[in-house]
Every structure is written in C-alpha cells, then in structure tokens.
Amino acid sequence: MAQDLTEISGLARGKGRPRVAETAAPSLVDLLNLIRADDPTTRHELERKSELGRAVVSDRLAMLADLGLIDESELGTATGGRAPRLVRLAAKQGRMLVATLDQSALGVGVADLSGQLLTEHHEAFELTAPPQALAERLTTLLRWSLDRQASPAGLWGISLSVPGTVPGSAGDFLTRTPPVLPAWEGFPLVERLTRSFAAPVWMRSSVDTMTMGELHGGAGQGIGSMLFVKVGRRIGAGIVSDGRLFRGAQGATGLIGALPVHLGDRTGTLDAMAGSDMILREGRLAADSGRSAFLADHLRRGGEITAIDVAQAAQMGDAACVEILTTSGRLIGQVVATLTNTLNPEVIVLSGAIMQTNDIILAAVREAVYGASHPLVTRDLRIIRSQMGSSAGLVGAARAGAELLFAPGFLKDWVMQGSPLKHQGFAAFLAGLDVAPPAPAITPPPSRGAL
Amino acid sequence: MTISGLGPHGERAAPPERVALLPEDRAAAKARAFRVAVVLHTLESDWARQQLSGIVGVLGDCGTAVTHVIDCGFSPSRQVAALDGLLAQKPDAVISLPVANQEVALAHARLAEAGIKLILLDNAPTGLLPGTHYGTLVSADNFGLGLIAAEGLSPHLPQGSAVGLLGYGADFFATNEREIAFSQWMQTRRPDVTICQDAFANIEEAAPKTAAMLAAHPDLAGLFVVWDTPALQAADIVRRHAKPLPMATVDLGEDAAIGLAQGAPFAVIAAQQPYLQGVAAAQTTILTLLGRLTPAWIALPGITVTRENVVESFQRIWRSPAPQAMLKAVGLIF
Numbered sequence: 001m002a003q004d005l006t007e008i009s010g011l012a013r014g015k016g017r018p019r020v021a022e023t024a025a026p027s028l029v030d031l032l033n034l035i036r037a038d039d040p041t042t043r044h045e046l047e048r049k050s051e052l053g054r055a056v057v058s059d060r061l062a063m064l065a066d067l068g069l070i071d072e073s074e075l076g077t078a079t080g081g082r083a084p085r086l087v088r089l090a091a092k093q094g095r096m097l098v099a100t101l102d103q104s105a106l107g108v109g110v111a112d113l114s115g116q117l118l119t120e121h122h123e124a125f126e127l128t129a130p131p132q133a134l135a136e137r138l139t140t141l142l143r144w145s146l147d148r149q150a151s152p153a154g155l156w157g158i159s160l161s162v163p164g165t166v167p168g169s170a171g172d173f174l175t176r177t178p179p180v181l182p183a184w185e186g187f188p189l190v191e192r193l194t195r196s197f198a199a200p201v202w203m204r205s206s207v208d209t210m211t212m213g214e215l216h217g218g219a220g221q222g223i224g225s226m227l228f229v230k231v232g233r234r235i236g237a238g239i240v241s242d243g244r245l246f247r248g249a250q251g252a253t254g255l256i257g258a259l260p261v262h263l264g265d266r267t268g269t270l271d272a273m274a275g276s277d278m279i280l281r282e283g284r285l286a287a288d289s290g291r292s293a294f295l296a297d298h299l300r301r302g303g304e305i306t307a308i309d310v311a312q313a314a315q316m317g318d319a320a321c322v323e324i325l326t327t328s329g330r331l332i333g334q335v336v337a338t339l340t341n342t343l344n345p346e347v348i349v350l351s352g353a354i355m356q357t358n359d360i361i362l363a364a365v366r367e368a369v370y371g372a373s374h375p376l377v378t379r380d381l382r383i384i385r386s387q388m389g390s391s392a393g394l395v396g397a398a399r400a401g402a403e404l405l406f407a408p409g410f411l412k413d414w415v416m417q418g419s420p421l422k423h424q425g426f427a428a429f430l431a432g433l434d435v436a437p438p439a440p441a442i443t444p445p446p447s448r449g450a451l
Numbered sequence: 452m453t454i455s456g457l458g459p460h461g462e463r464a465a466p467p468e469r470v471a472l473l474p475e476d477r478a479a480a481k482a483r484a485f486r487v488a489v490v491l492h493t494l495e496s497d498w499a500r501q502q503l504s505g506i507v508g509v510l511g512d513c514g515t516a517v518t519h520v521i522d523c524g525f526s527p528s529r530q531v532a533a534l535d536g537l538l539a540q541k542p543d544a545v546i547s548l549p550v551a552n553q554e555v556a557l558a559h560a561r562l563a564e565a566g567i568k569l570i571l572l573d574n575a576p577t578g579l580l581p582g583t584h585y586g587t588l589v590s591a592d593n594f595g596l597g598l599i600a601a602e603g604l605s606p607h608l609p610q611g612s613a614v615g616l617l618g619y620g621a622d623f624f625a626t627n628e629r630e631i632a633f634s635q636w637m638q639t640r641r642p643d644v645t646i647c648q649d650a651f652a653n654i655e656e657a658a659p660k661t662a663a664m665l666a667a668h669p670d671l672a673g674l675f676v677v678w679d680t681p682a683l684q685a686a687d688i689v690r691r692h693a694k695p696l697p698m699a700t701v702d703l704g705e706d707a708a709i710g711l712a713q714g715a716p717f718a719v720i721a722a723q724q725p726y727l728q729g730v731a732a733a734q735t736t737i738l739t740l741l742g743r744l745t746p747a748w749i750a751l752p753g754i755t756v757t758r759e760n761v762v763e764s765f766q767r768i769w770r771s772p773a774p775q776a777m778l779k780a781v782g783l784i785f
Binding site for chain 1: 455456457458459460461462463465466469552553577578580581582583594622627628631632634635638744746747
C-alpha cells in the first residue's frame with residue numbers, strides 16, 4: 001500500500017534537521033528517472049549512474065517502494081554470486097488516458113505509466129464539429145476505455161495529441177485550453193476534462209506525438225536521427241536528433257506546409273499545392289471531366305469522393321489519380337530534400353492516411369530526395385512509409401504523457417506523496433474548478449455506464 | 452461500398468476487390484505449394500464454419516495445403532499454446548483470429564519473428580503493426596454492424612424508453628467496435644433512450660447477465676447482444692420475460708435467423724459475410740506469400756436483415772437454401 005511520506009518525514013525529523021522531503025526529493029526524482037530510462041535495472045547500476053552511495057540508494061529505493069512507484073519483486077540473471085534484484089517502474093500502478101484529435105478522426109487509448117499503449121479505438125469524427133460535441137464524444141470514449149483497463153491506483157493523467165502547434169515547452173499540466181483551433185477559442189476543453197476525470201491534462205501537436213510514436217514504437221526504434229513527415233490536409237515534419245524530439249523555442253518546429261513551392265507557373269504553400277485538399281480537389285475535377293474512370297463511376301453510384309478515394313483509385317491503377325498523387329509526392333519531395341541536406345537523417349518516415357493507401361507518394365518523394373541531395377546524405381538514407389497509422393499519435397501521446405508526468409520539475413512536487421493527483425498545484429487547480437465530481441470508478445462496475 | 456468504421460490503427464478500409472487474384476497469381480502459388488495453418492476462436496459456430504469454408508476453398512484453388520485447423524475455444528492460453536506449437540511446424544503462413552488483446556499479442560509476434568506470414572481475422576492485438584507483425588487484418592465493418600443494429604432496433608423503442616446493451620467483457624476489436632457504434636448511434640439519434648449496459652465474460656454468462664439486467668430494469672424496451680451465439684442464450688431468458696422484448700444482434704446464424712423469421716424475439720440482425728470474408732483472407736494470404744503489396748485493413752460491409760428479407764439474406768450469406776422452419780415462418784411454404 002502506497003504511503004504519503006511527507007507525513008512520515010514530518011514526524012520523524014529532529015529539531016533543526018531539514019525535512020526528509022526537502023533532502024530526499026531530488027535524489028528520488030533522479031533515481032526514478034534512471035529506473036524509467038533503463039527499465040529494468042539493478043541497485044548496482046543505479047549506484048553507478050546516480051553517483052549516490054549505497055546506503056542512500058538503498059534508503060531511496062525503500063522510499064520509492066513504500067510509495068508504490070517501483071517494483072523489486074523480480075530477480076535478474078546471476079553472473080557469479082547471488083542473482084541481483086531487478087528494479088522496475090511500477091508501470092501498472094496507474095493509468096494514463098491518451099487521445100488523438102485529427103481533422104477527420106478521433107482516437108482514444110489507455111496506457112500504463114511507462115507509456116505502453118494497452119488498448120486503442122479510432123472512429124470518424126469531423127473536427128469542424130462544435131467543440132461541445134467533441135468534448136462530449138471524447139469524454140464518453142475516454143470513460144469507456146478507462147472502464148476497460150481499470151487499475152488500483154486509478155488515472156494519473158490525460159495526454160492529448162492535437163492538430164496544431166501547442167505553444168510552450170514547459171512540462172507543467174495545462175490549466176487552460178490553448179487556442180490550437182479557432183473553434184476552441186474560449187471553450188474550456190482542458191478544464192472540462194480535468195474536472196470530469198480529476199487528473200492533469202497535457203497536450204502536444206499531432207506531428208510531435210506521431211514522431212515520438214514512430215521513434216519509440218515504429219521505424220524509429222534505436223534510431224538517433226529521424227525526419228518524420230505527416231501528409232494530410234496540412235503537411236508537417238517532426239525532427240529527431242540524438243534520439244530525442246526537437247521542439248524548438250515555442251514547440252513550433254517542422255511547419256513545412258507553410259513553405260512556398262512551385263509547379264510550372266504556379267506558386268503556393270506546400271499545404272495548398274500538395275496536401276489532401278489539393279488531392280481531393282483534383283480528384284473531383286478528374287471525376288467530373290471523365291479523366292478518372294474510377295472516380296466517375298464512383299460518382300455515378302452516388303458516392304462522395306474523398307482524398308482517400310483518390311488514393312485508392314490510384315492504387316487500382318487509375319492513371320489520372322496516379323498523376324495527382326505523383327504531383328503531390330514530387331512537391332513534398334522538393335521540401336523534404338532541403339531538410340534532408342540540412343539534417344542528414346538516418347531515416348525519413350512518411351505518414352498519414354493517404355500514405356497508408358499506397359506507395360505512389362512515397363516513390364515520388366524518394367525520386368525527388370535522391371535526385372536533389374548530396375550523395376553523402378543519401379548514401380545510407382532510408383525513406384519509408386509508416387506502418388503505425390494513427391496508432392503513432394496514440395503511442396506518442398502515451399510516451400509524451402509519461403515523460404511529462406515524470407519530468408523532474410513536476411515530479412519533485414509530487415514524488416513524496418506517491419501520486420501526481422496529490423501534487424499541491426494540481427490539487428489547488430482542481431479545487432478551483434467548478435464543482436468537481438468524484439474521481440471515476442477505477443474498478444470495473446458491475447453494470448458499465450453507456451458509451 | 453460504405454464502411455463506417457476505422458481500422459485498429461485508424462486505417463481507412465480497403466475493399467476486398469483490392470486482393471482479387473489473377474490467373475498468374477494462382478499459377479505462381481501452385482508452383483510453390485505453400486502450407487497454411489488456420490487458428491480460430493471456435494469451430495462451433497456457423498460463422499466459423501463458413502469462414503473456414505471460404506478460406507479452404509480459395510487456398511485449394513491455389514494449390515495451397517491447409518495443414519492445421521485449430522479451435523481455441525475462446526481461450527487465450529489455448530491460443531498461445533497453439534501458436535507456439537505451430538512455430539515448430541513452420542507453416543508458410545498462419546491465418547489467425549486473436550481471441551484476446553494483450554494475452555495473445557506476444558505469441559502472434561513470435562510467428563512474425565520466426566518468418567511466418569501472419570494474416571489476422573477480426574482482431575489486431577494492441578502493439579502489433581501491419582507490415583511488421585502481420586500482413587493484413589480482414590474483418591467485417593464492425594462499427595457499421597453496431598450502427599445497423601441500433602438503427603434497426605430504434606423503431607421498436609418507445610419515446611423515453613430504455614434499451615439493454617450486452618457486450619463482451621474481453622478486450623476484442625470487433626465486439627468493442629459494435630458496442631461503441633450502437634451506443635454512439637443511440638446517443639446521437641435517440642437521446643431520449645437510456646442505455647443499460649453490461650458485459651459477459653464468456654458465452655455461458657450471457658443468460659444470467661440478461662436475467663440480471665431484466666430484473667434490474669423490468670421496463671427494458673429492447674436488447675442488443677454483440678453476437679448471435681450469446682444472443683441465443685439471452686433470447687431464452689427474453690422469451691420467459693413478462694412482456695415482448697425485441698432484440699438485435701450480429702451474425703445471421705441459423706437459429707437466430709429462424710428467430711428473426713418468426714418475428715420474435717429478434718427484430719433485426721446485422722449480418723456479416725463470413726464466407727466472403729474467408730475468401731478475402733485466403734486471397735490476401737496468397738498475395739502476401741507471393742510478396743505483393745496488400746492493404747493494412749480489408750473490411751466487408753454488413754447487411755441489414757429483417758423478417759422481410761431474411762430468406763434471401765440467408766441464401767446470399769450462406770450460399771445454401773433457407774431451412775424449412777424459416778420458410779414456413781415467413782409463409783413461403785405451408
């Protein structure tokens with residue numbers, strides 16, 4: 001059973017001695033993050049990496065175990081003497097809710113404290129819907145997901161992936177809703193989620209989370225430098241350097257969709273000239289003019305053309321649609337080639353719903369990058385398509401959530417209490433919101449609430 | 452083709468036509484004499500038998516031997532043991548329906564690590580990725596099936612009434628999608644209806660869960676059960692209930708179809724196309740083994756079946772004549 005060590009430490013201290021909370025918290029934060037980074041590890045390794053003495057490490061691990069934050073129940077492999085006891089983060093102690101909000105889909109999932117995704121669900125949802133509808137649907141799906149993956153210590157945080165830049169780089173939980181989308185102006189999405197789930201909320205851009213998802217769960221595993229390109233209505237890039245996501249000064253890196261590109265005598269932004277709106281517009285024109293037999297037939301049968309339909313028609317061999325996607329790929333490739341020469345990545349990963357449909361854009365990007373890059377840059381370069389789909393955003397949101405939850409600046413203020421829900425700043429924020437309902441049920445109720 | 456749902460990783464569905472086989476594909480497959488194993492959740496349901504029939508037939512056309520057909524009895528541990536056993540047999544491919552999520556994920560991943568091609572049916576455990584761990588997921592549009600059930604049951608629900616939703620307790624993509632879609636439709640189109648929700652952990656629990664739900668909510672006006680085998684167990688309880696209770700379910704199994712033809716308790720069934728799904732899975736397997744590009748998710752649309760179209764739907768889905776009891780119930784024979 002986890003204990004709040006601030007109370008114990010207050011009783012035990014002698015006159016004039018500092019509180020244990022004041023002296024132990026920094027080393028607890030360091031040790032817990034060393035355990036997270038090298039899970040599982042051993043006491044010996046922790047002593048070596050933390051440069052703390054054996055007695056201090058032993059004391060701090062005992063405290064972390066009392067707080068329920070680590071698990072030392074497993075033995076490692078013996079290399080001569082006794083088998084060492086493995087030290088792990090107690091990842092199943094709490095849960096995180098994660099969600100991706102894309103232009104035309106919602107994804108929700110549940111992750112453990114290590115950032116491992118345990119379950120996920122995706123459904124169509126137009127982000128142009130009123131924010132009230134979005135908040136209700138999101139809350140409903142998150143509640144259902146949490147009921148499915150109950151944990152004794154309950155929910156510790158909510159990590160959202162949103163289709164826009166989230167300003168700021170501080171790790172603190174959100175106390176107000178950033179104006180990521182114009183429709184959210186003045187709508188308290190963060191406040192509502194915090195109140196409904198009694199847990200802190202974090203937010204990252206979808207390009208950031210997808211890049212992190214690809215880095216930790218997809219093609220970027222074990223890679224030091226990666227360029228991630230998301231192709232959708234907007235086109236954005238995520239940059240990984242030395243195995244870490246580069247977020248820039250304002251969290252606004254990789255806005256390549258705003259760069260100007262040229263096609264014949266036309267000039268426009270990459271978003272406008274190569275994004276899914278262009279693919280859709282050109283697809284409709286090809287259907288109306290009869291240039292695309294596939295899409296024209298689709299229209300005759302009463303279907304409504306989407307950018308995905310254009311991509312699928314291209315995959316079926318429709319020449320007009322192949323041309324549309326090739327044009328998009330060449331323009332994206334021009335910009336990606338510039339970035340490739342600048343960053344010299346080991347791998348370039350292309351992602352997005354259209355990319356999942358076929359390899360036509362991928363082929364065009366490869367052609368443009370290999371044609372316009374320095375030979376040294378492309379010698380070992382791999383350009384591939386993501387296999388993670390929208391899961392990349394959820395996996396990345398889970399990883400980002402775990403990093404923010406255990407970020408030293410935030411962790412130091414809750415580690416002695418054993419739960420971020422007891423973080424003083426968060427508790428005060430929650431109390432300051434309008435009537436806060438009790439925390440959601442954390443054991444499966446006999447009769448589950450409706451979705 | 453209209454597909455309402457998204458795939459397990461948010462993929463947009465590809466139609467089964469994407470994996471049509473050309474004569475040269477069949478010839479190439481015959482020349483290589485592949486061996487394929489099939490691992491299903493059960494072999495006891497009409498759905499499983501039809502699915503298997505589609506798989507085996509197409510693979511036979513391609514000179515591919517089905518070396519193992521394994522019934523996991525809905526048990527994750529039995530499935531893990533079966534998949535680990537197949538590692539030693541080294542089939543070229545395994546067509547598997549994962550019966551759970553986390554419990555069976557690693558066993559499926561081990562097949563991929565051993566170089567065995569994996570084609571999934573109906574469920575993709577969290578963490579397994581197309582192209583890395585498996586080739587393609589082939590399933591019904593399960594979200595669409597939940598919408599069909601909700602839309603079909605709605606006219607039977609009076610204003611301000613309550614409807615029961617009996618879901619499956621396991622974390623399973625297909626049944627999760629049906630449950631979520633049913634609720635979503637009711638909440639957006641019939642906000643006056645209250646949803647009373649519960650879940651069964653295994654099929655034997657469906658009847659007691661239904662009885663408990665009816666005891667707690669005697670005024671229930673309808674009931675949706677996420678597939679037909681547990682729905683038949685629930686129907687036994689519903690028939691003994693004080694007042695008629697229209698039901699909706701998924702899968703046009705023979706007994707449920709006869710119940711639908713008789714007008715009670717089933718009001719609507721959202722039918723999958725298991726034979727065609729088996730065909731698509733087998734075609735995908737052949738293309739994967741030949742190294743062709745296959746989509747991450749292939750989905751087949753659901754079919755709305757009511758008493759009015761139950762006979763032709765039965766023929767269409769099962770490719771066999773409707774049973775005498777069904778024909779009699781709809782007045783086509785006397």
